[in-house]
Amino acid sequence: MVGWVALLWLLEVIDAVTGHALDTYGVSPREVGELRDVIPAAFLHFGFDHVAANSLPLLVLGFLAALRGTGRFLAVVGIIIVVGGLGVWLTAPAGSVTAGASIVVFGLFGYLLVRGFVDRVITDVIVGLVVAALYGSILWGVLPTEGSVSWQGHLFGLLGGVLAAVLLRRRPAPGAGRPATIIG
Numbered sequence: 001m002v003g004w005v006a007l008l009w010l011l012e013v014i015d016a017v018t019g020h021a022l023d024t025y026g027v028s029p030r031e032v033g034e035l036r037d038v039i040p041a042a043f044l045h046f047g048f049d050h051v052a053a054n055s056l057p058l059l060v061l062g063f064l065a066a067l068r069g070t071g072r073f074l075a076v077v078g079i080i081i082v083v084g085g086l087g088v089w090l091t092a093p094a095g096s097v098t099a100g101a102s103i104v105v106f107g108l109f110g111y112l113l114v115r116g117f118v119d120r121v122i123t124d125v126i127v128g129l130v131v132a133a134l135y136g137s138i139l140w141g142v143l144p145t146e147g148s149v150s151w152q153g154h155l156f157g158l159l160g161g162v163l164a165a166v167l168l169r170r171r172p173a174p175g176a177g178r179p180a181t182i183i184g
Contacts, residue, residue, distance in 0.1 A: 001062040005055050008101060011043055012051045026099035027085055029092040038085030044099040054101040057135060061108035064127055068115075075168055080107030080160035087156025098150045103157035106142070109135055110161030118169045 015022040025040040045051040066073040084103035092098050112131045116124030142155040 001059050001066065004062065005059055008043060008045065008051050008055070008058075012045050012048055015044065016048075023097065023099065026097035027088050027092070028097050029089050029094060035086075035089060038089060039081055041085060041088075041099040042081045042101055042103050045101070046099060050100055054105055057105045057138070058101055058108075061105060061112060061131065061135070064112055064131065065108050065115075068124075072168055076108070076111055076161070076164040077104060079164040079167065080104055080111070080157055083107075083160030083163055084153055084157035087159070088150060088152045091152045091156075092150060096150075098153050100150070100153065102141070102150075103153045103160070106138065106154045106157035107161035107164070109138060110158040111165045112161075114162050114165045118165045121170075 011022060022044050023046060025037045025044055026046075027037050027041045028034045045054070062073075065076060081103060084107060088098045088103070109131060112124075113128045116122070116126070116128045138154075139158075141149065142151055142158055144151045
């Protein structure tokens, strides 16, 4: 996670040095050619304040989500980025450009909230409750309260995280959880 956050900062430095040339890789809604920017937009930011606001939550939530394995974590983040980015592409206001790792932050928040219940793992339920206590106030970010903030990215990132928890839930081992049948 430290490497990922360092990459976000490096990209913002490159963006600043190049006169914000990377900002063009944000998502512009309902333009078919912009679908290619759904993935890079999650790694780009509009200024150092923007990347700073996402860094600590991304470190904490990403670390907690990655404890279940790197492969699962990458799949979770992939689902979040695609669902969040497509949601932005479909619903953001015309003429806007959206970028930022907050899609991933909200997605990881949603994933951690429901993962324990979906997987039926008590320690993950406890992690979800702690995450809710520490970061629950971010849920205000899914409401359209500030015109310059993409509530669409927050909302669809959150939904992407919940979807990832459901799609990637642990499957019980064959025969596990079934009552024994005695014959004869």
